[in-house]
Amino acid sequence: MTAHLPEPATAAHPPEHLMTSPPPKRVTTSVLTAPGAVPAAAGSRTGGDVLVRALAAHGVTHAFGIPGTHNLEIYRHLAAHGIAHLGPRHEQGAGYAADAYARVSGKPGVALTTTGPALLNIAAAIGQAYSDSVPLLVVSPGMPLRHPRQSTGLLHEMRSQTEALRGVAAFSHRVSSLEEIGAAVARAFTLFRTRRPRPAHIEVPLDLLTAAGEAIPDRAAPAAGPAPADADALAAAAGALRSAARPALVLGGGARRAAAELLRLAEELSAPVVTTVNGKGIVGETHPLSLGVSLHTRAVRHWLGERDVVLAVGTELAESDLWDAPLTLGGTLIRADLDPAQMYTGLPADIPLVGDARATVRALLAHGLTAAGPGARPAGPDPGAVHRSVAALRAERDAETHERDAHLRPYMAAIRSVLPADAVLTSDSAQCCYYGALPHLPVGPRGRYLHPTGFGTLGYALPAALGAKTADPGRPVVALSGDGGLQFSVQELATAVQLALPLPVVVFDNGGYGEIRDEMLDRGDRPTAVDLPPVDLPALARAYGGHGVRATSPDALATALHRALTTPGPTLITVPEEPSR
Template identity: 75%
Template sequence: MTTPPTTDGRGPLGTDAAPEHGACLTGGEALVRALAAHGVTDAFGIPGTHNLEIYRQLQRRGIRHVTPRHEQGAGYAADAYARLSGRPGVAITTTGPALLNIAAAVGQAYSDSVPLLVVSPGMPLRHPRQSTGLLHEMRSQTDALRAVAAFSHRVSSVDEIGAAVARAFTLFRTGRPRPVHIEIPLDLLETVEPVGAVRLAPPIVPTSADPAAVARAADALHAARRPALVLGGGARAAAAECLALAERLGAPVLTTANGKGVVDEAHPLSLGVSLHSPAVQTWLADRDVILAVGTELAESDLWSPLPSPSGVLIRVDLDPAQMYAGLRADVPLVGDARSVLGALLAERAGTAEAHAPALGSSPAHADVAALRTARDDETRTRDARWLPYLKAMRGVLAEDAVITSDSAQCCYYGALPHLPLSPGGRYLHPTGFGTLGYALPAAIGAKTAAPERQVVALSGDGGLQFSVQELATAAQLGLPLPVVVFDNGGYGEIRDEMAARGDIPTAVDLPAVDLPALARAYGGHGTAVRTPEALADALAAALATPGPTIVTVPEETPR
């Protein structure tokens, strides 16, 4: 059916006030109106037979759209958009296989606490439970998405659509950000019904922790002789407070993958992303007070079972469940990280300043230098192949550059611990769920969020080919996007694990692909380099060239 003219009094671009109670809208228009009212300016997705009414409304409501070549790519792009912009990422799919295609990206967003909104049509409002063979029919989309999202909400009226969107944005603002799914019956998208004014998620005042708990934590930190800070992604908005506490306490700082760069990794107190190091783990277990901010302290960051700290563990997190998940908090501080850390700083401001060490003179700085050396000595043979290339990349990239990462050896062994980052930059990595193919579509999402910043995708040849078709998306956007690929001829990590077990490596060696030629076939550019100096030159050129540029680095893998 055709959509009737809007009756809400808005102009062609939909910039006027919200409609009065009783306006009549289609379900698609009610959805896009609600998204725009919540500040959504960009969306990622692929149109299909069942979601055309959504696409009909996007432009007139001022929402730009990026079309990846696969729904998983749409999910990763929206994920990175959210991480970089601080606003929820929005992805639109059609029914059935399209929604299942994005499920891996939803699982990754759940693992990494990313506010991702996935919107899809569903079977018609009164569709029988007995299978009828309708296009894209499946037994329950909501059941499938509930397995990987915070919730999956199927609406039953046009007016309910606005409430469902407000519910999603309320979750994004009030608790630990997680992905959500809203399903709109496909016939409801075209149905015209009266609706009320736009429902908006309420403004939220950041919460601080219980004052008595803050006082206990401040006492413990003030008395600490061997303190340490562990910072996760939840600490990012409190970067200044984290640095102030570290310097005031003379406390070395570790970060998780998602917390990379919260404190400048060139700072003399920074150990960077080192939780996986046995030497660092032994040192951390001996701290008398550990302040963990916005982190699960998860095995995916430690790459081993959780160590048992011998001292007091203070945990700061929005999510109350984190206080007893994994390592139980001795002093739980539930609240917004910036507010909680601000309260901690204020609690002992008068007495703690006198104890603040001069920068560079604390024994902790010597500890950090020794631990960095011990960490690097543990993996020198394995990691040496990437270090000159990462140093060359760092020399070319701006301070605020964005690096998107993959579940590849060059990323988690190489760039995470060895590519230094400051709070002005970002490193976006698929932690926890550990999906492959994240880097390229994530770079597209990051570049959409911040087209003025340098964005570089870093991947391996195996991971890149999970989403290599997104080169077409990058070429269509025409924005400079280098894609640096360390090519080890297949699935290097699994090959090494098989060899370590004494197995004959099986199904891990992949035929060579001319990735630079493939980039050119998609409308981009490509080159292969064999020295760090050549990588620096190629990266500088790619950052000034519209469209994607694949730069491959053949790896000599140690045996």
């Protein structure tokens, strides 16, 4: 995946520097930091230089993080190797920003932390990236090579950073020599290129960061081209699709790079398309074959059960996709995924296609699914009839949740009316997102909708918007959140002010944790700790140096959003809501 990326620093957005007092703890930094490099002795390179050089060799142009006492040798070399730096106000925000940067740019996101608490702060973001298959590399210092296992009280000391991170990352690698630093970076990028992309952590002992060595060899991840699935399995899948009378496609986040090929496949087969949350918009949600994000609805689940062939691409078909019990399918299930484990996890595949999504779908199309000849597909249903049946199914789907979603739908229409087709929306675990935007704010292949699926973290939307803006500053980005989730990362408004780029932040304020309040009431419990004292969020945005307004109607939201898209800095737009119960 490729995307246009900004230069590390431009005249329009020069680096800014903030003065802070010396540590004992972490040191905050500006949004874009370009510290002067101080080279080691002639002919030698420090561990920090080796590390940053290895990142740059793998195409890294941006990093997110907060400098601290133990990682200054990394920061020293960023500018010399052309790596720009964005400094959020919390390491969790750095992780979410790097996550969104990866999703929008198509390049791995890189986050830098210092030791101990900083690394633990980013752990939630690592868990979210693991859940959503995002290539995120977190780099941190560690205790010195010969640091005793018995605690000595060294600053930020903890029992084992690598053991802590192995619980949430694909791997956590502590290097033991200068030569191993480049190999560890290459290992991470090999994972990102050849396997299901998931987060990795590299720990460099702090004494290695400042140690110098000569003739340290550069290491590079091997070039790896995308491979399709096994030829025999492809032939079997093509045969099943060719003979299908009632085919359907289920698309997840792993199918995104194959968007054009999958649209062609759907149209050739007259196969309706339903997506997971991470697959939202792979096939435009206004297309007459699209059922959008609706795997969780009874109508669509029942309809899928009646299909004779279902092709699921790049999806786990997990509880986080279905919001309910596993699907029950009556026909043949073809699963295409880079991860072999998906062939027998959840719903086992009748025909497994293990390989890159784009290469696999291209290979399927090459089989001539609509060609004449022996074994050719019989005359399929009239496309017009299929389109009418999809429209009827959409209406049945929406009727299930009409009462629950009715107040949100006009606001989603207002947002859609203002945003261009290529806009990026970042989302939070909020009712306005999963009951509003996911089903009722259509997105097409030119746009993106970034949501914290699976792990379901709170506070993702605002820092993710910063990462998306860093990946493509000229592209419209809107953060969508609730008042509860926003306050997990509201301090990143300060970072958005420093970026000085237009960034609307739309917050639906229902006075607390609305979803948990509803769950308590459904259980017959008295709501506890879910009603939050009111906060004047627009005033808070202004206190940070941004802008803040209230929108009490869909028309007011559209007006405020239109203005915010051309106003430098963040504009927080509060939409007051009554509690859902």
